[in-house]
Amino acid sequence: MIQLTDIEKVYQTSTVETLALNRVNLTINRGEFVSIMGPSGCGKSTLLSIMGLLDEPTHGTVTLSGRAVTSYSDRELADLRNQRLGFVFQSYHLINDLSVLDNVELPLLYRKGISGKERRQRALAALDKVGLNARTSHFPSQLSGGQRQRVAIARALVGQPDIILADEPTGNLDSVMGEEIMDLLLTLNRRDNTTIVMVTHDEQQALKTERIIRFFDGSQVN
Numbered sequence: 001m002i003q004l005t006d007i008e009k010v011y012q013t014s015t016v017e018t019l020a021l022n023r024v025n026l027t028i029n030r031g032e033f034v035s036i037m038g039p040s041g042c043g044k045s046t047l048l049s050i051m052g053l054l055d056e057p058t059h060g061t062v063t064l065s066g067r068a069v070t071s072y073s074d075r076e077l078a079d080l081r082n083q084r085l086g087f088v089f090q091s092y093h094l095i096n097d098l099s100v101l102d103n104v105e106l107p108l109l110y111r112k113g114i115s116g117k118e119r120r121q122r123a124l125a126a127l128d129k130v131g132l133n134a135r136t137s138h139f140p141s142q143l144s145g146g147q148r149q150r151v152a153i154a155r156a157l158v159g160q161p162d163i164i165l166a167d168e169p170t171g172n173l174d175s176v177m178g179e180e181i182m183d184l185l186l187t188l189n190r191r192d193n194t195t196i197v198m199v200t201h202d203e204q205q206a207l208k209t210e211r212i213i214r215f216f217d218g219s220q221v222n
């Protein structure tokens with residue numbers, strides 16, 4: 001599904017050069033649930049941004065469904081991000097003055113050929129999947145952290161992406177809510193065959209996924 005070949009990422013500031021990723025080779029297969037672990041600063045977020053087509057590697061190739069990402073135009077890349085990838089962040093990134101339903105509909109607004117009615121139906125279906133269909137007209141401030149993350153997951157799912165990229169999705173939640181979100185992700189993976197790549201610091205959570213990829217200092221260690 002996503003293949004990284006010889007990925008290197010160098011961050012250059014006026015005084016320092018950081019090798020954030022060093023010759024990373026990995027393949028994420030369809031239907032997998034993979035965790036990425038490693039100490040702070042080892043390159044996890046950089047890796048997720050490159051997989052999410054938010055940032056370009058300094059060297060190496062990202063291949064999405066068999067096609068090198070460099071062969072796409074900027075316009076095509078934006079469409080790929082919008083249509084094939086779903087993002088979940090530690091801090092939810094919901095829009096506070098939009099209702100739950102409007103937040104979830106948002107990714108579909110930029111797509112051609114989807115009517116308002118279909119948008120609504122698909123958003124309701126996504127909210128149903130995360131168990132939040134009783135909260136559609138609430139605003140984010142009226143929800144618990146766990147519920148907010150469920151909305152964010154529904155927003156990631158609504159476009160039926162090939163892959164969900166989650167950057168510490170339970171990092172802001174207490175252990176009970178964190179476990180609920182983890183169980184939800186496991187259900188989405190097992191029941192719907194959703195491919196998930198998750199950065200986490202939580203070893204217990206990582207052990208529940210199919211594969212753990214460990215990083216240290218920009219390199220994969222397993």
Ligand code: ADP
Pocket residue numbers: 011012013018019020038039040041042043044045046047
């Ligand atoms: P992690 O997510 O594992 O904490 P990051 O991918 O955020 O690690 O960072 C990897 C390394 O790259 C770190 O040394 C970090 O300081 C550096 N880095 C990350 N982003 C930038 C940036 N925009 N400019 C310069 N250095 C960066």
Ligand code: ADP
Pocket residue numbers: 045054088089090091092093167168
């Ligand atoms: P943190 O883990 O520090 O809370 P987040 O998980 O919220 O950070 O965000 C991870 C990275 O993704 C950040 O570098 C942020 O700038 C970027 N980011 C956050 N939201 C979006 C978005 N909607 N689209 C693109 N990039 C985003």
